[in-house]
Amino acid sequence: MKMLFISQLFDPEYSIKGLGFLQEMQKQGFEVEVITTFPSYPVGKVFPGYKLKPWQVETHSGIRVIRVYSFISHSKSKFSRALNYFSFMVTSFLAMAVMRKPDVVYAYHPQVTTGIVASIFKVLRGVPFVTDVQDLWPDALAATGTQGKGFLYSMINKLCNFVYKQSDHVVVLSRGYRGALIDRGVPAEKISVVYNWHASEGGADAEGNERVLPSGFEHTFVYAGNLGAAQSLKSVISAFSRCVEKSVCLAIIGSGVEKDELVAHAQSIGANNVFFLGYVSPQKVIKYLTQADVLVVHLKDEPLFKITIPSKIQAYLNSRKPLLMAVGGEANQIVNEARAGVCAEPDNISSIELAIAEMLDKKDAWQEMGESGRCFYETEMSQRKGVVKIVSALRQLQC
Known part of the structure; x- marks a missing residue:
């Protein structure tokens, strides 16, 4: 054929x-x-x-x-x-x-x-x-x-x-x-x-041992993907800016039409624990995901996004890392069903902040969450x- x-x-x-x-x-x-x-x-x-x-x-x-x-x-x-x-x-x-x-x-x-x-x-x-x-x-x-x-x-x-x-x-x-x-x-x-x-679902070896994520923090959360209007990352940045005393940082990997605006927003609110690492090729991003503690997904609070599943969910589940999911609807349901992380409401700074705190409280379960997510991925996605x-x-x- x-x-x-x-x-x-x-x-x-x-x-x-x-x-x-x-x-x-x-x-x-x-x-x-x-x-x-x-x-x-x-x-x-x-x-x-x-x-x-x-x-x-x-x-x-x-x-x-x-x-x-x-x-x-x-x-x-x-x-x-x-x-x-x-x-x-x-x-x-x-x-x-x-x-x-x-x-x-x-x-x-x-x-x-x-x-x-x-x-x-x-x-x-x-x-x-x-x-x-x-x-x-x-x-x-x-x-x-x-x-x-x-x-x-x-x-x-x-x-x-x-x-x-x-x-x-x-x-x-x-x-x-x-x-x-x-x-x-x-x-x-x-x-x-x-x-x-996930396009590279078999995974790839994270070459080298050098640290590619920010240092000086006890916990590192990572967002990897497009920086556009649909991702609406201002609320995520704002939520992390409130968590400086928890020794947690957010590393944002990617590029997009909203990047300059997001950088300006982070600077304006003094989000010194939020770092923009720029575009990283799909072949190299595995190294960043491997070094992360928790992976973040967020979309704008819109009815349409309640019925969508962002493609980064599959990449994240495949990586055996716990997820902080703030999309709502079907995406949040998948994370709950897979027992793969903690969910928050999108575009809700307080909800995201609470989810960060909950995730930190469940630190001992991170490995179990990651393995559970990978199992769900293999059987369903x-x-x-x-x-x-x-x-x-x-x-x-x-x-």
């Missing part, structure tokens, strides 16, 4: 369904080709070793990867972001038009724009497609303040519904997403819940389990 995988996000960027996933699909008998663009996320600049150009072909483990041009910008401008998505829509469709016809298209990230391309391709060439929903648009745009509920919101909503209607199958990352799509009229039998997994579900869905499209 020939599968064309379309994603604006792909290795060497951190991508859950990236090269590792496609190599597993190869083992299942799929012949895979990829259309993507040049790596730039989350720093907003093309990665070293790459140069933005109209077309580039690579081969990795027998998988042909076609990189096409897209507009790349680190700006918070709505126009720049829209141009980034739209340019990839155009160039990826042109690439599809000159490629050999696949048996199925897997539209990954961002789901709406790749889904539109796959929908048009289906109309023109009759190729079925699966759309993988990692963000519920336009809800996610409203939740992060990117787009208000006006004319453009309505148009994006209609495009999303068009993609759902055209798709032959829909993969979602949570039970909450499945319920939301059913409410939007997507047939339940057309939707599969496939938890995301592993790549092996996810690939089985996706292969099953794709095989059904052949019937």
